Amino acid sequence: MTAEITTEKARIGAPSIAGFTEEGEGLVSAKVDHSHNHGVTVMSSRAERLTSFDVADFALPTGREEEWRFTPVRGLANLFSDAATDGDAAAFTVEAPEGYVRSALAQGAAPRGTVLTPADRAAVVASANTDEALHVVIPADAEPAEPVRILVDGAGAGRRSNAHYVLEAGANSRSVVILEHTGAADHNGNLEVIVGEGAKLTVISVQLWEDDAKHLAQHDAQVGKDAVYKHIAVSLGGSIVRLNSNVRFAGEGAEAELLGLYFADAGQHLEHRSFVDHNVANCKSNVLYKGALQGKNAHTVWVGDVLIQKQALGTDSYEKNQNLVLTDGCRADSVPNLEIETGLIEGAGHASSTGRFDDEHLFYLMARGIPEEVARRLVVRGFLNEIIQQIKVPALEERLTEAVERELAATEN
Amino acid sequence: MSTLEIKDLHVSIDTEQGTKEILKGVSLTIRTGETHAIMGPNGSGKSTLASTIAGHPRYKVTGGTITLDGEDVLAMSVDERARAGLFLAMQYPVEVPGVTMTNFLRTAKTAIDGEAPALRTWTKDVKAAMQQLRIDADFAQRNVNEGFSGGEKKRVEILQLELFKPKFAVLDETDSGLDVDALKIVSEGVNRAHAEGNMGTMLITHYTRILRYIKPEFVHVFVDGQIVEEGGPELADRLEEEGYDRYAKGAGAATIAAAAAQA
Numbered sequence: 001m002t003a004e005i006t007t008e009k010a011r012i013g014a015p016s017i018a019g020f021t022e023e024g025e026g027l028v029s030a031k032v033d034h035s036h037n038h039g040v041t042v043m044s045s046r047a048e049r050l051t052s053f054d055v056a057d058f059a060l061p062t063g064r065e066e067e068w069r070f071t072p073v074r075g076l077a078n079l080f081s082d083a084a085t086d087g088d089a090a091a092f093t094v095e096a097p098e099g100y101v102r103s104a105l106a107q108g109a110a111p112r113g114t115v116l117t118p119a120d121r122a123a124v125v126a127s128a129n130t131d132e133a134l135h136v137v138i139p140a141d142a143e144p145a146e147p148v149r150i151l152v153d154g155a156g157a158g159r160r161s162n163a164h165y166v167l168e169a170g171a172n173s174r175s176v177v178i179l180e181h182t183g184a185a186d187h188n189g190n191l192e193v194i195v196g197e198g199a200k201l202t203v204i205s206v207q208l209w210e211d212d213a214k215h216l217a218q219h220d221a222q223v224g225k226d227a228v229y230k231h232i233a234v235s236l237g238g239s240i241v242r243l244n245s246n247v248r249f250a251g252e253g254a255e256a257e258l259l260g261l262y263f264a265d266a267g268q269h270l271e272h273r274s275f276v277d278h279n280v281a282n283c284k285s286n287v288l289y290k291g292a293l294q295g296k297n298a299h300t301v302w303v304g305d306v307l308i309q310k311q312a313l314g315t316d317s318y319e320k321n322q323n324l325v326l327t328d329g330c331r332a333d334s335v336p337n338l339e340i341e342t343g344l345i346e347g348a349g350h351a352s353s354t355g356r357f358d359d360e361h362l363f364y365l366m367a368r369g370i371p372e373e374v375a376r377r378l379v380v381r382g383f384l385n386e387i388i389q390q391i392k393v394p395a396l397e398e399r400l401t402e403a404v405e406r407e408l409a410a411t412e413n
Numbered sequence: 414m415s416t417l418e419i420k421d422l423h424v425s426i427d428t429e430q431g432t433k434e435i436l437k438g439v440s441l442t443i444r445t446g447e448t449h450a451i452m453g454p455n456g457s458g459k460s461t462l463a464s465t466i467a468g469h470p471r472y473k474v475t476g477g478t479i480t481l482d483g484e485d486v487l488a489m490s491v492d493e494r495a496r497a498g499l500f501l502a503m504q505y506p507v508e509v510p511g512v513t514m515t516n517f518l519r520t521a522k523t524a525i526d527g528e529a530p531a532l533r534t535w536t537k538d539v540k541a542a543m544q545q546l547r548i549d550a551d552f553a554q555r556n557v558n559e560g561f562s563g564g565e566k567k568r569v570e571i572l573q574l575e576l577f578k579p580k581f582a583v584l585d586e587t588d589s590g591l592d593v594d595a596l597k598i599v600s601e602g603v604n605r606a607h608a609e610g611n612m613g614t615m616l617i618t619h620y621t622r623i624l625r626y627i628k629p630e631f632v633h634v635f636v637d638g639q640i641v642e643e644g645g646p647e648l649a650d651r652l653e654e655e656g657y658d659r660y661a662k663g664a665g666a667a668t669i670a671a672a673a674a675q676a
Contacts, residue, residue, distance in 0.1 A: 324510060324511065355510040355511075357510065359470065360507045361507055361509050361510075363467075363469055363470070363491060364503070364506065364507045364509060364557075365509065365512075365517075365521075366468075366490070366491035366492040366495070367467050367468070367491055367492075367494075367495055367500075367501055367503075368492075368495055368517075368521035368524070368525070368573065368577070369492050369495035369496045369521050369524035369525040369577070370492055370520055370521055370524045371492050371524065372492070374520065374524070378511075378512050378516065378517070378520055379509060379510065379511045379512055380511065381511075382511035382512045382513065382516060382556075383510060383511030384511075
């Protein structure tokens with residue numbers, strides 16, 4: 001096992017102390033690789049990150065770049081190549097009330113491109129190679145009884161697939177949209193979300209891929225005045241999954257909640273990045289990602305950026321990442337970055353902890369009569385339930401609970 | 414009446430320097446209704462005895478037996494021992510992430526009794542027991558031991574003792590780190606469990622002060638992995654006056670030093 005500790009230079013916060021890592025409740029044993037460091041400045045502002053529609057602007061990632069340094073880029077050559085979708089590499093099914101699905105949007109056809117500008121190589125090749133973007137509009141004031149579903153089913157490992165979806169929630173609508181990934185593919189998927197004034201939209205992106213799928217995604221949302229946007233990323237399957245969930249605001253009084261749940265097994269790389277751009281005054285954001293890890297070389301990454309711009313007075317923001325390490329040989333990287341350009345805010349907090357479920361926990365629970373498998377389930381279910389119960393789609397909550405149980409069963413064997 | 418019988422127990426642990434014998438032939442019989450104090454200096458192996466009874470994987474039994482009413486305890490897994498009626502109040506209760514006290518207590522009670530407790534009476538019982546131990550009601554919603562102070566953790570151990578109603582309780586230095594008020598509260602809890610459940614108690618302690626509140630019928634002095642003297646409550650009084658020094662002389666200073674090094 002390597003004892004590699006990455007050091008992070010955040011832009012604000014306590015001075016960084018070499019070798020210092022913040023840990024959750026003293027549960028981390030020295031055997032666990034994990035890092036979480038925050039300190040003082042060096043990096044440029046998150047606002048200055050390159051975005052472009054031109055593939056040529058993004059070189060092939062080498063892994064040395066700030067935003068790719070945790071990612072196993074060597075396994076992603078196919079997804080980085082500026083290539084068209086390989087035939088029917090993925091089947092797309094949309095379940096939505098009549099009239100919700102509009103004609104596809106070509107490159108440059110608004111509202112496509114108004115919210116999402118590709119921010120990395122994967123997103124730009126997905127954008128450039130998707131001539132017809134799926135366009136779903138939830139009409140103003142609509143409250144569909146059932147969630148809208150976009151099902152992406154990969155046809156096979158290594159098959160290249162590009163996608164771009166544009167989702168609009170009309171003013172004062174109330175809706176849930178589930179983006180579900182199954183099967184296997186090398187899938188680049190962009191999601192562009194426009195949340196209208198006073199609308200309430202929950203987007204749930206579920207990664208139930210087979211073991212050999214790879215998936216890179218950029219999900220960008222713009223949240224209108226007094227609107228509430230919730231994005232929940234649930235990553236259980238796939239060999240490499242990297243999902244960037246970004247949000248900014250179009251009017252005051254808006255709220256954004258970026259949530260995530262992941263469970264990485266041996267050899268799996270699950271990476272989640274979130275960026276909340278408080279570009280407007282009096283908005284609220286809450287970020288919470290929780291992950292479990294088990295098995296050799298299970299690797300999870302969370303990088304949470306929050307930028308509170310100068311004009312964003314009255315901002316209230318919080319971000320937190322918690323990881324639960326179930327076995328030796330796992331690695332959880334956790335990097336919160338908070339960048340604040342005004343002091344006139346309600347609050348801005350961040351937290352990160354990596355706890356370990358080890359033999360002592362197991363002994364404690366078993367010494368109270370609880371059998372081993374029940375003890376493990378108790379701990380993991382309790383830990384992840386905080387996110388699952390936010391989904392509020394009972395059938396999906398049940399499926400995900402079962403999927404988590406299956407992951408756990410794999411630990412026991 | 415039940416009997417917990419420990420016969421010629423030898424226990425070792427693996428250290429970086431190799432295998433080390435901690436218990437060197439311990440024999441002890443406890444019946445329900447009895448309270449036994451195990452007293453001895455730090456590093457004498459008292460906690461090893463407690464953890465071995467509960468089945469902690471770190472401790473390897475190399476000889477001897479532990480039986481509960483004739484059943485082989487050493488053949489049971491950790492959870493089986495608890496279900497058979499053994500309870501260890503731990504010296505350092507661990508924090509368990511992700512599990513609320515409420516959920517934990519109910520799950521454990523269900524496992525121990527073999528059926529879920531009746532919800533209405535259970536909730537009432539938990540509340541009442543928490544009140545008696547002066548544990549804040551909001552602890553029920555917090556994760557097991559997470560962020561609890563040392564004294565709070567000890568009280569929560571006794572809370573479990575009262576709720577799970579074991580046949581035998583092993584209290585591993587439950588008194589250490591408690592102020593006088595907390596010590597009284599915890600002792601009252603043990604005495605209640607004792608009176609109501611006809612429980613057998615093995616009270617492991619370094620100090621005599623807990624014996625002002627919990628009265629043992631038997632006192633065993635533990636030095637270097639062995640019981641070196643046994644007697645009634647008067648032995649504890651004598652220890653209070655004289656300390657463990659005379660055992661040091663009797664056993665030889667080198668032995669005591671070696672025992673202390675194991676701490």
